[in-house]
Amino acid sequence: MRRAVAADVEALAEVHIRCWRETYRGMLSDAFLSGVDPASRVDLWRMLLDRPEPAEAWVACDGGTVVGFAGVRRDPAPGAPEGHPPPVSGDFQLWGLYLLASHQGLGLGRRLLEAALGNEAASLWVAADNSRAIGFYRRFGFEPDGAEDVLAEWESLREIRMVRPAQRAA
Numbered sequence: 597m598r599r600a601v602a603a604d605v606e607a608l609a610e611v612h613i614r615c616w617r618e619t620y621r622g623m624l625s626d627a628f629l630s631g632v633d634p635a636s637r638v639d640l641w642r643m644l645l646d647r648p649e650p651a652e653a654w655v656a657c658d659g660g661t662v663v664g665f666a667g668v669r670r671d672p673a674p675g676a677p678e679g680h681p682p683p684v685s686g687d688f689q690l691w692g693l694y695l696l697a698s699h700q701g702l703g704l705g706r707r708l709l710e711a712a713l714g715n716e717a718a719s720l721w722v723a724a725d726n727s728r729a730i731g732f733y734r735r736f737g738f739e740p741d742g743a744e745d746v747l748a749e750w751e752s753l754r755e756i757r758m759v760r761p762a763q764r765a766a
Contacts, residue, residue, distance in 0.1 A: 597711045600653035600665060602646040607662040608655065609637035615664070615694035623725050624751050654711040656695060656704045664695030664704055666712035680743045683719035685759035690720040709736055715763040721745065724754040733758050 600608060617629045644651035644667070656664040669689050683689075690712060695705050720738065722729050730740075743757035 597654055597656060597707050600645055600650070600655045600667075602642075602650070604655055604662060605638060605641040605645055608641045608645075608653075608665055609634055611662050611665065611696060612637045612641070612692075612694065614696060618697045619694065619726065619729075620723070620753075623723055623753060628751055652712070654708055656699065656708050658699060663699040664693075664708060666693040666708040667691050668712045668718070680745070680757070683741060683743070683757060683759045685717040685719045685761060688713070688716050688718045690718055693720075705732060706736070717760060717762040719757055719759045721755045721757050724756045730756075730758070733760075736760065737763055 613632055613634050616632060620629060644653060651667060652669070653665055653667040655662050667690070669691055670687060690709070693705065693708055693712070695708065718738075719741075720733065722733065724744070737760035738758040739760070740756050741759045745755045745757075747753045747755060
């Protein structure tokens, strides 16, 4: 586990797209998933990492190959769903945690989550039909807080917000 750097932009964009296709298969249409523009992910990761103060993001690697990532932000996100009260967990948000299916179940997701959040209180949004991710987050103290949203541009994918209080150090 290490902090993401600007040199990771291309690899992160590729892993991001691959993870979306693996994660959302069955929740989104094949046409939608095959139509995701990889260049848009390159642009996103370049904006996040290729700047004087890069975003807080971590990568999981297998050898030298990026196989997953986690990213957090500390203020309410621009473009966050409107009409929802702020989470009781405060303004620390996990905006993404993705791991290639081939590397799930090995403890890398836990390590990414710990690197990104430590013991801090946090919130996240997760696809409402992604029972595997919801179960994963529950193991780390997250619970739905009742806030829901629909991503119209993502074929009306329904999301729920999960929150957790600060965790006690082990």
